[in-house]
Amino acid sequence: MTHRRAVVLMIVVTLLWSTAGVVTRHLEAARSFEITFWRSAFNALALVLALGWMRGPALLGQLRRAPRLVWVSGLCWAVMFTAFMVALTMTKVANVLVTMALGPLLTALFSRLFLHHALPARTWIAIVVASAGIAWMFGHEFGAGGGLLGVLVALGVPLAAAVNWCVLQHVGHGEDESGDMPLAVLIGALISAGLALPLAWPLQASPHDLGLLAGLGVFQLAVPCLLVVRLSRVLAGPELALLGQLEVVLGVLWAWLGAGEDPSSAALLGGAMVLAALAGNEWLAWRAETRPRAPGRAAVSPASSSSNPQSTSRSEA
Template structure:
């Protein structure tokens, strides 16, 4: 392989790990005892900020503040988008089903590709458009039978829409500025904003120590580590491709729910998941062949 192909392969492998770690949020929240929507969001964001803050303090010491100040507009805009994603996802998942949230997030590749065309001037390859459409259809097929018209579920779905919109903006910011500015500190900014916004809405606290332990694990292993990896990987992969690979979170989420919460998926879920996986595999295989 040529060096570019090696870097691309590493990027794809890295995104597989990232999506696997992202996908545990839905099943873990189903094991919470008493924490409510905003409190769930606060504790997860708090422990994300705590772990990232500890990392930066150990790695950079007093230079942490300088890194935050040196990032400029791109860093703070990316941080704002992370805060929207962190907050909307957890609030939505406590209002509606995991299925409704995930099917809403499936529009992210389309938003990302459209923004990449206008923000970065990147033409979207026909195979990527086709993969987006087919993968989106597969996800809609997976969850079509589960989407509810209940007002609470509708509200949760509308809140969840903030995730793909903010995600599309963020992937393109990372793509445009990630080589000039270290945008990993944006994760810390996003977690701090999310914590600050949801803290007053979380009072009085109702979470048990069991809940806090689970949410601490999510903050570290479902947000801090994989999100940091994803920012680094944005230097290796085009924004639409990263967003497309991120759809694997949905497929992995089904597996976690099946194994961890005994939620056996319906036949259409299995068929739709196979369609998504097959589409992603073909898209990546074709891209690797062209680059080779």
């Protein structure tokens, strides 16, 4: 898979991810932990069917023998699945999304600290600009509507995501051959559903709610999360996190158009800064890819560059 195709698919992933906020605003009876339970349960069911069809009876044994890194990633997915939906029921969609947008900065820092990956200057600049836009949005939204507890719950998402992107990058670029990372998504869904069920009882979701939550479980979680595991073999962790910030802009837009949660002028300005940072980073990456090489200089293939963590981060971030 080329870098450009991976970027396009990651944008599709963010489009699917961004639908959660607006869909939850149209639920009739399901609330808080029940929303989390049903979404994670439908996610787990879809993953069991998909992975079971591809792997057959061996799936259960693979789950039992899953190595440590798979379980670490699974726990990260569980935190992300659970904290995100609970936070959405406690504060505005914009508050949750702008808090999640701390992810690129945390991912870049974790990649540098724990994986010793160098990042190009353009990616650091893009992260700073995007973070400034998020800070602008956050300051306005938080000052206007409160929701401190919901914001604190939402903080669990970028923290878990930063750890997860680092694990996915470590495994996806061949630095550890033991990871079967699609299993991690299934483990995360099962843990999230199991933890939420006792807190969700008694269940009150209507058939209308179950239909919406089933759609979220399959198309907002299972499909894009499996896809992002594949993309982690091509894109560096900080770039995955940076591209994921489109979810912030799209999520606020859908909540505005589909649920009447009007974004403020500060949210619009902050979102424009995020988009500018993303577009600038990808444009500079595209120029670097297409720039003619000096005569006699050998081209480096993606496969060979991935064996070196630092060259991978510089060429792909």
